[in-house]
Amino acid sequence: QFVLTQPPSVSGAPGQRVTISCTGSSSNLGAGHDVHWYQQLPGTAPKLIIYTNTNRPSGVPDRFSGSKSGTSASLAITGLQPEDETDYYCQSYDDRLSGSYVFGTGTKVTVL
Amino acid sequence: QVQLQQSGPGLVKPSQTLSLTCAISGDSVSTKSASWNWIRQSPSRGLEWLGRTYFRSKWDNDYAESVKGRITVKPDTSKNQFSLQLNSVTPEDTAVYYCARQLLTACFDRWGQGTLVTVSS
Numbered sequence: 738q739f740v741l742t743q744p745p746s747v748s749g750a751p752g753q754r755v756t757i758s759c760t761g762s763s764s765n766l767g768a769g770h771d772v773h774w775y776q777q778l779p780g781t782a783p784k785l786i787i788y789t790n791t792n793r794p795s796g797v798p799d800r801f802s803g804s805k806s807g808t809s810a811s812l813a814i815t816g817l818q819p820e821d822e823t824d825y826y827c828q829s830y831d832d833r834l835s836g837s838y839v840f841g842t843g844t845k846v847t848v849l
Numbered sequence: 850q851v852q853l854q855q856s857g858p859g860l861v862k863p864s865q866t867l868s869l870t871c872a873i874s875g876d877s878v879s880t881k882s883a884s885w886n887w888i889r890q891s892p893s894r895g896l897e898w899l900g901r902t903y904f905r906s907k908w909d910n911d912y913a914e915s916v917k918g919r920i921t922v923k924p925d926t927s928k929n930q931f932s933l934q935l936n937s938v939t940p941e942d943t944a945v946y947y948c949a950r951q952l953l954t955a956c957f958d959r960w961g962q963g964t965l966v967t968v969s970s
Contacts, residue, residue: 739895773956782947782960783896789954826896830955834914838886838955840896 740765740831741841748847749817757844759810759827765839767808770830774803774812777824786825787812814846822848851875853948853961860967861942867935867968870925871948871961878924878931879904884951887922887933890963891944901951902931938968 742760749755759772766772771790775783785794787803790810800816810829814821827841857869871885878885884903890896900912902922912920921934935942948961 771955773954775957782949782963783957784960785956785958788952788956788958794958828896828956837913838898838951840898842895 739842740833740839741827741829743825743827743841743844745842746845746847748849749814750849751817751819753817754813754815755817755846756814757812757825757827757846759812759841761808761810761829763808764833765808765829765831766805766810768832770832772803772805772810773828774801775826775828777826779823783826817846817848819848822846851950851959853950853959855946855948855961855964857964857966859965860969861938862970863939863968864937867933867938867942867946867966869933869946869948869964869966870930871932872928872930873950874929876950878902878929879926881905882953885922885924885931886949886951886957888947888949888957889944890947893941894944897944899933899935940968942966943968 747755774787776786777783786797790805791803802813804811825844831839852874854872861867884901886901887899900922919936924931945963945965947963949957950959
């Protein structure tokens, strides 16, 4: 059911760097499809924070960065802030399933 | 500033049709630079893309395999909005439903506020 796998949780102290992995396969990330990242605060809609692997929309702090290589992608948060404690999701496209947009399993970031 | 405003009932009976509408401001449903999507979120299925409508040289749709045959996403150009109809719902269709704009880069950059739809008798 889930084609993009993320760790359920990551944690770090304020000011530290954390990374969230997004592992796919040859039919999505490995096929060259781009990855996008979303932040979701409780009770609200997801918010786009990284698009097309590495790009930040206007207004997103530069402590958020993205990368992609082969069948995997990563979201890094440097200088972790208390307000970064929430859920994060990756998203891409999968060539199977008759072509479909797919989301990761989600990762909860905890600021210690 | 593009905004999406959702409306529709929060309770639907099993076997009936779920209907939601998403009103667009700051953009046009007929734009060739985006598509208009429905996505749902539940604890068991996570974030699940359901389908979209878009205009290029004509109107077209794409639907997820999981709901194909039960889903219709339609534009309404006179009201600059689009809608979701999901037929023959079961309790497994209980979720928060979001409408979202998708750019040509395939990311979802604008989202509606979400509607919790419960399927129950």
